[in-house]
Amino acid sequence: xxxxxxxxxxxxxxxxxxxxxxxxxxxxxxxxxxxxxxxxxxxxxxxxxxxxxxxxxxxxxxxxxxxxxxxxxxxxxxxxxxxxxxxxxxxxxxxxxxxxxxxxxxxxxxxxxxxxxxxxxxxxxxxxxxxxxxxxxxxxxxxxxxxxxxxxxxxxxxxxxxxxxxxxxxxxxxxxxxxxxxxxxxxxxxxxxxxxxxxxxxxxxxxxxxxxxxxxxxxxxxxxxxxxxxxxxxxxxxxxxxxxxxxxxxxx
Numbered sequence: 001x002x003x004x005x006x007x008x009x010x011x012x013x014x015x016x017x018x019x020x021x022x023x024x025x026x027x028x029x030x031x032x033x034x035x036x037x038x039x040x041x042x043x044x045x046x047x048x049x050x051x052x053x054x055x056x057x058x059x060x061x062x063x064x065x066x067x068x069x070x071x072x073x074x075x076x077x078x079x080x081x082x083x084x085x086x087x088x089x090x091x092x093x094x095x096x097x098x099x100x101x102x103x104x105x106x107x108x109x110x111x112x113x114x115x116x117x118x119x120x121x122x123x124x125x126x127x128x129x130x131x132x133x134x135x136x137x138x139x140x141x142x143x144x145x146x147x148x149x150x151x152x153x154x155x156x157x158x159x160x161x162x163x164x165x166x167x168x169x170x171x172x173x174x175x176x177x178x179x180x181x182x183x184x185x186x187x188x189x190x191x192x193x194x195x196x197x198x199x200x201x202x203x204x205x206x207x208x209x210x211x212x213x214x215x216x217x218x219x220x221x222x223x224x225x226x227x228x229x230x231x232x233x234x235x236x237x238x239x240x241x242x243x244x245x246x247x248x249x250x251x252x
Contacts, residue, residue, distance in 0.1 A: 015120045016234060017146075017173035019164065019196075021182035022125035022132055023058050024204030026107060027139065030055040031100035033062075036093040037069060044085050046070065058205040059184045061126060061151070062089045094131060098138035104203060106222030111144050117227045122171035124164050126151035126186065146171035159189035164196065179233055181225070188213045197233040199225060 023029045034055065038048035049069050057065045063086040070077060077085075111121065121144055125132050129150030136142040147170035151157035154166045168178050180191035183204020191198035200215030201222075211218055216233050219225055 014172070014174050014177050015118055016230070017120045017122060017168060017171055017178045018114060018230070019122045019124050019167055019171070019173075019178055019180050021180075021184070021187045021204075022123050022127055022135070024055075024183040024206070025104075025181055025187070025201055026123070027101050027103055027135065029101045029135070030058060030205065032096060032098065033058055033065070033093065035100070036089055036096065037065065039096075040085060040089045040092055041066075041069070043088060044081075046073075046075070055205050056207045059126070059186060062086055062093070090128075090131075094134065097131065097135050101135065101139070103139060103141070104201075104222065108141075110222040110225060111141070113227065114230070115144070119230075120146045120171055120173065122147040122149070122167050122173070124149050124158065124167040124180070124190070126157040129153045158186045159193055161190065161193035164190045164194045168194075168196075176238060177234060179230055183210060184208075185213055188215060195237070197237040199230075199233070 020026045023033075034052065037054070038050060041048055049072075051069065051072070054065060054069055057068045063082060066085050066089060067082060114121070123132060123136070123145050127150055129148065129152055132150045133142060133148050136145065136148060142148065147167055149163070149167040149170060151163075154163050157163050164180065165175070168175055175194050175196050178196050179199055180187060180196050181199045181201065182188065182191070183201045184206040185208055188198050188200065197216045199217045199219060200210035200213060202210050202218060202220045204210070216236070217225070217229060
């Protein structure tokens with residue numbers, strides 16, 4: 001049974017916080033995103049891609065995915081043409097946002113056990129805020145999160161530290177009591193830029209395997225993220241000197 005986040009904790013010790021990326025971390029959205037791409041491209045004179053490997057481009061936004069899909073067929077378009085396809089893509093995706101998207105295995109059990117232990121949850125994603133909320137509502141878990149912040153919620157998206165910092169604040173958390181859970185360099189860099197420990201998942205969307213990005217903890221399934229492991233990460237982060245901020249990756 002999924003539990004809602006804890007209520008207002010003012011006057012109490014700040015509850016620890018798990019901040020999740022969305023696409024490729026909480027939810028496997030690739031089936032609906034790739035289906036949208038193949039539905040929209042023919043409207044603009046291009047053949048459907050039917051290319052599952054494009055899932056690794058998802059983390060950088062729809063426009064990037066469209067551009068990379070066309071580049072694989074040696075097609076380069078003007079900004080205006082890309083914008084037109086992107087607008088069409090977003091409209092179609094919003095209307096079909098949760099036909100095949102699903103929570104990753106173990107997500108519901110993870111949320112239940114951490115809620116029982118007094119943790120709060122938030123989402124920090126570069127997906128647009130209204131699409132993020134719509135997706136999580138359609139799946140039935142939006143009420144679990146104290147904050148759902150998208151790439152357009154603040155002035156700059158991840159890996160800018162203000163995005164993760166703003167999400168933590170919106171969820172009434174503190175960086176010292178926060179873990180970032182994500183699938184890509186963008187998530188790792190956002191966490192490093194905020195001096196937040198990062199849990200990397202191996203099953204998401206990234207052109208560089210998370211195992212090569214040196215997260216504080218690498219997991220292959222959400223069952224591996226235990227309460228004790230999370231507490232250990234917070235304790236280690238508190239004892240470690242702050243690392244220098246990392247530079248954004250190209251295209252992030």
